[in-house]
Amino acid sequence: MILVATWLEKLIGPRVSSELLAKERQKFRRPTIFLSLAAFLLLVSIFFPYWRLKLEAPQYPQGLYVRVYINRVVGDVREIDELNHYIGMRSLQDAAQLERSLSVFAIVVISLLTLGAIYVHNQLAAVLSLPALLFPVIFLGDLYYWLWNYGTNLDPRAPLSSAIKPFVPPLLGVGKIGQFKTIAYWDIGLWLAFLASILIVIGLYYHRKAYKPLVDAMR
Amino acid sequence: MGRTLKRTLLAGGIGLGLLVFVLSSCQQGGQTPGVSGLSKEAQSVIKERGLKPQDVVAALKTYLPTGQYDEYIMFSSGGHSGQVLVIGIPSMRLLRVIGVFTPEPWQGWGYSKETEEILAEGNVDGKKITWGDTHHPALSETDADYDGQFLFINDKAHARVAVIDLRDFETKQIVKNPIAISDHGGAMVTPNTEYVIEGGQYATPLGWKYASLDDYAKAYRGMVTLWKFDRKKGRIDKKQSFALELPPYWQDLFDAGKGVSEGWIFGNSFNTEMSTGGVEEGNPPFEAGASQRDMDYLHVINWKKAEEVVKAGKYKVINGFKVIPIETAVKEGILYFVPEPKSPHGVDVTPGGEYIVVAGKLDPHVTIYSFEKIQKAIQEKKFEGKDPYGVPILSFDAVVEAQVEVGLGPLHTQFDNQGYAYTSLFLESAVARWTLGGPYSKLHKEEPWTVVQKIPVHYNVGHIAAAEGDTKDPDGKYLVSLNKWSVDRFTNVGPLLPQNFQLIDISKPGTNMQLLYDMPIGLGEPHYAQIIKADKLNPWEVYPEIGWNPGTQSKDPNGITAGQEKIVRKGKTVEIWMTAVRSHYNPERVVVRKGDRVIWHITNIERAKDATHGFGLPLWNINLSIEPGETQTIEFVADKEGVFPFYCTEFCSALHLEMMGYFIVKP
Numbered sequence: 001m002i003l004v005a006t007w008l009e010k011l012i013g014p015r016v017s018s019e020l021l022a023k024e025r026q027k028f029r030r031p032t033i034f035l036s037l038a039a040f041l042l043l044v045s046i047f048f049p050y051w052r053l054k055l056e057a058p059q060y061p062q063g064l065y066v067r068v069y070i071n072r073v074v075g076d077v078r079e080i081d082e083l084n085h086y087i088g089m090r091s092l093q094d095a096a097q098l099e100r101s102l103s104v105f106a107i108v109v110i111s112l113l114t115l116g117a118i119y120v121h122n123q124l125a126a127v128l129s130l131p132a133l134l135f136p137v138i139f140l141g142d143l144y145y146w147l148w149n150y151g152t153n154l155d156p157r158a159p160l161s162s163a164i165k166p167f168v169p170p171l172l173g174v175g176k177i178g179q180f181k182t183i184a185y186w187d188i189g190l191w192l193a194f195l196a197s198i199l200i201v202i203g204l205y206y207h208r209k210a211y212k213p214l215v216d217a218m219r
Numbered sequence: 220m221g222r223t224l225k226r227t228l229l230a231g232g233i234g235l236g237l238l239v240f241v242l243s244s245c246q247q248g249g250q251t252p253g254v255s256g257l258s259k260e261a262q263s264v265i266k267e268r269g270l271k272p273q274d275v276v277a278a279l280k281t282y283l284p285t286g287q288y289d290e291y292i293m294f295s296s297g298g299h300s301g302q303v304l305v306i307g308i309p310s311m312r313l314l315r316v317i318g319v320f321t322p323e324p325w326q327g328w329g330y331s332k333e334t335e336e337i338l339a340e341g342n343v344d345g346k347k348i349t350w351g352d353t354h355h356p357a358l359s360e361t362d363a364d365y366d367g368q369f370l371f372i373n374d375k376a377h378a379r380v381a382v383i384d385l386r387d388f389e390t391k392q393i394v395k396n397p398i399a400i401s402d403h404g405g406a407m408v409t410p411n412t413e414y415v416i417e418g419g420q421y422a423t424p425l426g427w428k429y430a431s432l433d434d435y436a437k438a439y440r441g442m443v444t445l446w447k448f449d450r451k452k453g454r455i456d457k458k459q460s461f462a463l464e465l466p467p468y469w470q471d472l473f474d475a476g477k478g479v480s481e482g483w484i485f486g487n488s489f490n491t492e493m494s495t496g497g498v499e500e501g502n503p504p505f506e507a508g509a510s511q512r513d514m515d516y517l518h519v520i521n522w523k524k525a526e527e528v529v530k531a532g533k534y535k536v537i538n539g540f541k542v543i544p545i546e547t548a549v550k551e552g553i554l555y556f557v558p559e560p561k562s563p564h565g566v567d568v569t570p571g572g573e574y575i576v577v578a579g580k581l582d583p584h585v586t587i588y589s590f591e592k593i594q595k596a597i598q599e600k601k602f603e604g605k606d607p608y609g610v611p612i613l614s615f616d617a618v619v620e621a622q623v624e625v626g627l628g629p630l631h632t633q634f635d636n637q638g639y640a641y642t643s644l645f646l647e648s649a650v651a652r653w654t655l656g657g658p659y660s661k662l663h664k665e666e667p668w669t670v671v672q673k674i675p676v677h678y679n680v681g682h683i684a685a686a687e688g689d690t691k692d693p694d695g696k697y698l699v700s701l702n703k704w705s706v707d708r709f710t711n712v713g714p715l716l717p718q719n720f721q722l723i724d725i726s727k728p729g730t731n732m733q734l735l736y737d738m739p740i741g742l743g744e745p746h747y748a749q750i751i752k753a754d755k756l757n758p759w760e761v762y763p764e765i766g767w768n769p770g771t772q773s774k775d776p777n778g779i780t781a782g783q784e785k786i787v788r789k790g791k792t793v794e795i796w797m798t799a800v801r802s803h804y805n806p807e808r809v810v811v812r813k814g815d816r817v818i819w820h821i822t823n824i825e826r827a828k829d830a831t832h833g834f835g836l837p838l839w840n841i842n843l844s845i846e847p848g849e850t851q852t853i854e855f856v857a858d859k860e861g862v863f864p865f866y867c868t869e870f871c872s873a874l875h876l877e878m879m880g881y882f883i884v885k886p
Contacts, residue, residue, distance in 0.1 A: 061286075079827045082801055086874070159802070159874050 013121025014214040027210045032118050034203030035129065038196040039111040042132055045196070046070060046107055048189035050139055053169070055080065056181040066092065069189065070103040070139070087178070088158025095146045110135060114200065121211040126204055133200045136193040144171055277735040280724060283310045291686050293699060293750045294356045294370055295720075300743030301351035303372055303383065308686070308697050308750060311722055311738040319381045319390045320351025320374050327833070327844035328390070332852040333770035341379045341393035344427065352376040354746040355406055355472075359450070363410035363477035363572075363691035367755035369453065371415045373405035380406050380417050380446060384453050386759050387846075389769050392454050397540040398425040398462055399442055404473035404486050410691075414445040414522065415455065416475060418486050422467035426538040432495045436607070441465035442542070443473060443486060445522060453772065461529045461541035463548055466608040467493060468516065469509070472565055475522075477691055478572030480590040482523040485575050489562040491515045491606075510581060515563060516556040516606070517577060519593060519613075525553045545608050555597060556606060558615040560586055565631035565682075569640075570691050573657055574620055578629035578642055585629055585642055585653075587668070589620040621668040625651040630681060631747075633688035635695035637728050638662030639671065641688075643680040643700065649673045650683055650700055650723065652732060663728060672730040676721050677737070679703040684748040685725065694752065698723045698732075701745055709739050717741040760828045762848030769849060777820040778850035781805070794818040799832040799845055799867070800825055802874035810883045813860045822850040833868025836882060842868055860886045 009015065021028060049067035055076075056063050064076040073092050081091045110131040117125035131138075152166040160178070169175050175182040257265075265275065283289065289307030292314070297304050301321030305314045320341060322329030329338050329349075341348060351374035359369040370383040378396035383389065396402060396417060404418020422439040424430040430438035447459035468488040476483035494508025502508065525543060528534070528551050534541040548554040560582035567576045575588045595601075596617040603614045628646030635641070638659035642651045652674075654660075656667030665671055682701045686694035705719035717739035724733040762769070766778015779796050784805045787794050793811045797804055799821055811817055823832050823845040834843040839855045866879035 082825070082827070086802075159877070 009218065012119065012124065013211060014218045015121070016214065024210075027206075031125075031203050031207035031210055034199045034206060035114055035118050038129075038132060038199035038203060039114040041192045041196040041199065042107055042111045042114070042135065045189040045192040046104055048192060049074075049187040050189040050193070051143060051171075052185040052187045054183045054185070056183070057179045067187065068143070070107065071100045083180075086158060086160045087164040088155030088161050089150055090153070090155075095150060096142065099142055107135075117204075117207070121207075122215050125207055125211075129200050129204060133197050136190055136197060139190065139193065140171060144168075147171065273733065277724075277733065281309045281311065281722065281736045283307075283312075289753055291694075291697060291750050292753050292756060293684060293748050294358065295684075295701070295740075295748035296353040296356055296372060296743075296746045298354075298718075298743035298745045299350065299352045299376075301353055301374070302743065303353060303356060303370065304740070304742075304745065305388065306720070306738070306748075307753075308699070309722060309735065311720065311736050313738075315388060316742075317383060317388055317390065319353060319372060319383070320348070320377075320379065320393065322349055324842045325844060326389075327842055327851065330840065330842050330853075332854055333768065337390060337393060337770065341374070341377065341381075341395055343377055343395055348377055350376070351379065353743075354403065356747060356749055357406040357408045357415065358749050358751055359412040359448075360408050360410055360690070361412070363481075365687060365690055365749070365751045365755055366412075367751060367757065368450070369412070369448075371406035371408065373402055373417055375401055375403050375420065378402040378417070378419070380415055380455065382448075382453065382455060384772065385756060386772070387762070387769055388758060391770070391772070394446060394455050394457060396444055396462075397538040398427075398542060399423070399444070400427060402444075404443065404470055407473050407475055407484075408448075409475045409484070409522065410477045410481050412448050412450060414460075415448055416473045416484055417444040417446060418470045418473040419443065419465070420469055420471065422469060422490075425464065425542065432497075435467060435495045436493055439467040441467055441470045441488070443470060443484070443518070443520065445525070457540075461525070461534060461543065463520065463525060463543045463553065464545050465518065465554075466491075466545065466606060466610065470518065471563075474566050474568045474575075474689070476568055476572050476575075476590065478570075480568060480572035480575075482521060483590070484520045484522050485566050485568065486518040486520070487515065487559055487563045487566045487577055488518060489515050510562050513561050514558040514615075515561055516610075516612070517559045517563075517566065517575070517588065519555040519557060520548075521553050524551060528553065545610065549609050549611070552597070554610055555593075556610050556612045557588060557593065557618055558603075558612065560584060564629075565642075567632040567634075567689065569655060569659070570634050570693055571658060572691075574655070576632045576640060576642075578625075578632055580628060580630060580645075583627055583629065584622045584624050585632060585640075586619060587621045587623070587656075588618050592618045592620065621656060623653050623668050623670065625653055625670055626673060631683055633683050633685035633698065634693045635685055635688065635698075635725055636662070636693050637695055639725075639728075641683055641685060641698055641725070643683045644673070645679055645681065647673070648678040648680060648702075649675050650680060650698065650732075652725070665729075672732055674723060674732045674734060676700040676702055676723075676734070677704075677708050677719055678706055682745075682747040684750050686750045687752065688750065696724075696726050697750065698725045699748060699750065701748060703744065705737075705739065708737055712741075718744055720745075761826060761830075762846060765824050765826070765848050766822050766850050767848045775820075775822075775850040775852075777852060778822050779820070779824075780822075781824055788815075792816045792818065795820065797821045799823045799834070799878075801830060801832075801872040802867075802878040804834075804865075804867075804878065804880045807880035808883065809880065810885065811857045812885050813857060815857045815884075817853075817855055817857050819853045820850060821845055821852075823847055830871060831869045832871055832878070834865060835868040836865040837863055844869065857882075857884045860884045 051068040053066045054063050066075040113128045114132040117128040148168045151168045291308040293306040295304040303317040318326045318328030328334050353372045354375045357371045358365040373380050378399040382392040384391045399419045400423045401420050403420035407416040419442045422441050424438050425440045442462050444462040447456045449456045469490040471487050473486035490509035492511045496505045498504035534543050559577045560579045562581045563577045564580040565578040577586045596613045601614045601617040602611045604612050625642045626644040626647045630643045632642045639652050652672045653670045654665045660667045680700045680702050685698040686696045700721040702719040720738040722736040768775035793815050825847040831846045843851045863882040
């Protein structure tokens with residue numbers, strides 16, 4: 001029994017005795033609060049767009065919008081596809097199919113891993129929360145890959161292929177394609193994910209402060 | 220005098236200064252120009268054109284900068300163009316033409332299966348008719364106020380009524396009157412659009428039969444038809460509709476009672492002389508023969524009673540249509556006559572339904588009848604006799620409320636929110652503003668039943684239309700004078716001159732009516748128009764779903780989306796399911812053999828506002844307008860071999876010219 005406990009404690013770090021917990025409740029509560037809040041924000045971000053693109057042109061006085069969620073693309077997609085076919089760009093709905101199909105599952109898993117880090121009282125906690133910490137960067141990296149992929153793989157047989165040279169739409173800020181001005185925004189979902197990352201960093205700092213002495217003591 | 224002129228000039232100057240300010244701030248992106256007076260440019264324009272201060276004010280009142288919408292929308296008959304015109308007020312910009320009784324290529328109206336079928340509903344005894352004489356548009360009403368859902372309009376020449384759905388501004392149904400050849404007193408609606416009223420005009424034997432003019436009094440009849448409207452289906456229900464047989468006087472206009480007079484309709488008549496013309500045989504011509512008697516008859520009809528009588532089965536059937544005979548109408552208390560000064564024209568019910576205003580035409584008065592007095596006279600049987608068909612005639616003195624001498628040739632009356640009525644004066648070429656009495660007296664400061672101001676119009680005014688001016692709740696503000704002649708108002712464009720719509724500001728009480736704008740109408744001779752507040756209309760921007768059939772207002776079984784395109788041959792029939800999108804059709808090549816029957820469904824799969832595609836196919840007389848989401852079908856026999864390029868007839872995109880395909884008919 002003791003042997004098992006030792007093996008388990010080696011893996012997930014030392015347990016906190018109830019006397020110590022009663023004495024320094026605040027100290028051990030901090031990492032729990034920050035990490036669970038981070039996991040919660042990440043889960044909530046599923047319901048918000050991560051990235052938004054506005055297209056402005058004279059004949060679209062209201063502008064055209066596309067909103068990218070982690071699992072779907074919404075807005076004037078049909079019309080934008082309609083326009084994109086002139087320059088030989090593929091349909092937006094075909095982009096990042098794999099990522100979109102896995103994204104909700106992935107977010108749930110990495111949120112659970114972050115929550116798991118609360119119960120792990122050693123360096124492994126940092127490893128567990130690393131995917132969540134990096135998620136916004138991973139998202140932007142993947143988005144950039146697809147923007148590059150779409151913008152540089154234009155169908156040479158398209159009507160305007162000679163007029164529009166391959167391009168990569170900006171990840172953030174203003175660009176120009178033909179008569180369209182494009183404005184890219186980072187949207188609520190992405191900001192929530194960034195906030196989650198910050199909370200994880202803070203959470204891990206308090207985590208180390210709380211459990212490092214116990215880990216050292218165990219050694 | 221000098222001081223007043225100075226003051227008006229100053230006011231005009233400030234007005235123009237404001238215009239210049241607004242214009243220049245637009246140009247400079249909202250920057251304040253720093254000059255509040257008249258710019259030199261504005262002054263030189265005023266000088267060059269010789270503008271008076273009121274001209275400048277009129278210009279300001281009608282000017283709408285780009286992107287700004289009109290406050291009101293006017294639906295005007297297009298006269299014998301067979302169409303309806305949609306015009307914005309106060310800008311007087313023509314927004315749309317709606318094809319109704321006449322094929323119209325821009326809308327593809329009459330060039331597709333669905334639209335041909337609707338036009339064919341108006342065939343007379345199987346005879347194809349490709350024109351109509353639209354007279355009186357009627358917006359659907361709820362509680363005696365426009366609801367912006369449907370528009371009805373009649374065709375005087377063939378006694379037809381059309382239903383236009385205001386979700387897409389397209390004609391959905393045409394009904395041909397089964398008993399009458401021509402009509403005039405339509406379309407008008409009852410206060411909740413239970414019925415669309417269609418009154419006759421020139422008497423004929425009912426049911427399109429032959430009878431000698433020598434038997435006029437015996438065999439010829441007038442009529443009024445009540446078309447039952449099924450609002451849910453958006454269609455007239457012929458089976459539940461019926462007509463009332465009337466003496467062979469020429470019924471003219473009708474109006475439905477509202478408020479206190481709800482349940483009744485009123486119509487006037489002329490030629491109670493029953494003149495049958497024959498100038499060539501030495502008889503008095505109609506124009507004289509029909510104007511001999513001093514009085515004609517206002518028809519007072521209880522439609523709710525008529526409805527009950529039909530439900531009780533007390534009708535005869537003519538040409539498959541239910542008709543209440545005159546005797547039944549008299550016996551059941553459905554029909555009464557009231558003397559009205561000779562050959563009157565318009566009959567218009569006041570907003571609250573208390574009075575019926577009949578304009579004299581050949582008599583310089585408008586005669587105002589009290590509905591309350593009419594009801595009292597009916598109850599007390601104050602009859603001065605019966606006409607030859609046994610219809611009781613109410614005593615004139617017992618039912619008249621007032622007579623106002625408005626001027627020469629009074630025709631039509633409209634109302635505003637300040638207790639005024641407006642009557643067009645055809646012979647005087649003017650519109651008279653006069654005061655209503657009774658409950659309306661408290662709305663104005665003048666004596667009741669008196670003329671306040673006459674404003675000249677150019678020229679020969681027929682109908683007039685005030686903003687919501689025939690509803691229970693008129694808005695005032697604007698009135699349009701629909702003038703038959705323009706004579707010298709516009710640059711000469713040859714011997715056929717446009718009509719002239721004149722916009723008049725009626726917002727200020729007293730003698731302050733102001734003429735604002737002249738709009739030439741060069742495509743027909745409009746009759747009546749109705750003006751509705753623009754925010755009561757809520758049309759679709761694109762059809763609700765891809766594959767929409769406007770004929771049924773539902774998804775078409777042959778409507779498809781991208782990827783479902785196909786060509787299927789079955790024996791000698793080739794059926795094509797095609798999509799249209801910027802900037803191509805799919806398929807682009809359609810190959811058939813000579814003699815094949817071709818059934819061709821085309822769906823515009825666009826969802827963007829204004830992304831309409833056309834489809835013009837030479838030789839087979841086909842041009843479609845396929846609006847975003849719409850599916851249209853054409854059917855024809857490929858009876859000529861050859862190569863026929865079809866193309867998009869609505870400029871849709873930069874690659875519009877490339878939006879074409881080949882229809883190839885092999886020998």
